[in-house]
Amino acid sequence: MVIKATKMKPIIANRSQPSGNFTEAVSAVVWKDLRAEFRSRELFSAMLVFSLLIILIFNFALELDIKTRQSVTAGVLWSTFAFAGTLGLNRSMAIEKDRGCLDGLLLAPVDRSAIYFGKVISNLAFMLIVETIVLPVYSVLYNVNLFQPGLLLVILLGSIGYVAVGTLLAAMSVQTRTRDILLPILLFPVVIPVLLAAVKASSGFLTGADFADILLPINLLIAYDIIFIAVAFMVFDNVVEE
């Protein structure tokens, strides 16, 4: 091996602004997560297979007539997204912890909320890709039309809320030895308001309820999303520090 004492240029990092470029740091984390995942497909394939298995199990377990199917669709869908999402959130943070990469991220002179937002965006991307595949499969199996703009909006809002709080709690649980079981125990009680509002709004669109009835759960979803993101933004630094 040749170790070269190369002539390097002096200080090149921008130290006058130690917080660096917030958006650059967020996009770097997203780029890194997507690049690594598209190469390994470890997280995505686990989430997708798990989601499809849940749908199949529900399909065989609930031998329902067409009318009843429409009323349970929202519940089955959000149960699927919640379970598969937990799997993805756990894995996403475990990858950071296993090789000490979380320390590498925390050592960067950026506002640590940039790391949080980067992880949220990449986790959301994985969840939305899985949902994009799950929806048509569900439509075929249950013979229900899920491609309604209102329902898709609810799925987006619900996923944002779920991932926003899930990423924060995954960062917390990954520091413990029992991280695999701790995340769902911490996450599900906290995320219940999001799931309830999402199920209510989804059910409204599927059963053709009045928009006035659907508006309340949608507003609740928007409120929860904002609250969860704001709280996570404020406490992430303390959560990831020892």
Place this chain on the structure above:
Amino acid sequence: MITVKKLVKRFGLKTILRGVDFEVQPGEFVALLGPNGAGKTTFLRILASLSRPSVGEVNIAGYKLPHEAAQVRARLGVVSHLPLLYGDLTAEENLRFYARMYNIPKYELRVTEILDMVGLEARRRDLVRTFSRGMQQRLAIGRAVLHDPDVILFDEPYTGLDQDASSMLDEVLKTVASKGRTVVMTSHDLVHAEDLATRFDILSRGIISASASRKELRRTNLLTFYRQALAG
């Protein structure tokens, strides 16, 4: 460059560091030695702003921890026994990622310089998970000096390396230290520490129990000094 006063670190009821006083001048290479469980890694994690002190003052390059942690991190490079690298990214992708996190302008040139320095230019497009432990550790050092830090912290860098890989790492460490940087290295490997460091501090039972410069150690060898410090 580094000043630590009366540093105490507690985890619950257990006290790991019991009032550490520690000072490092610019350009010094300090080997922090001690048995397993002495608190070396905890101490280094506090210097790296990855953990907060329970009591005491930590000042690095004129900035106080934990209040000015971002300013400290911009001047700090850390190498631990874990590589802090992503196995599913290539060597150059890992460095590019960290270059963006450190806000390094025109980082492509810098990435090439670093890969050249650690002797991994030929493997730049290979996934890090295909690298040997020694190669990963060299790349980890490259990652740590990517932003040209004034202070570098090494936490047991020789852990898990075979003889050849250790020799290669010696060369990389000498190259890194030769640029006037301040280095603090924890180790229980006295042979490598004796070869590299200009000062030797012994951390035992939560305090710095002894300290000697290379000059002061001329009369006795490091092993004797180390044993006396632990016994005392």
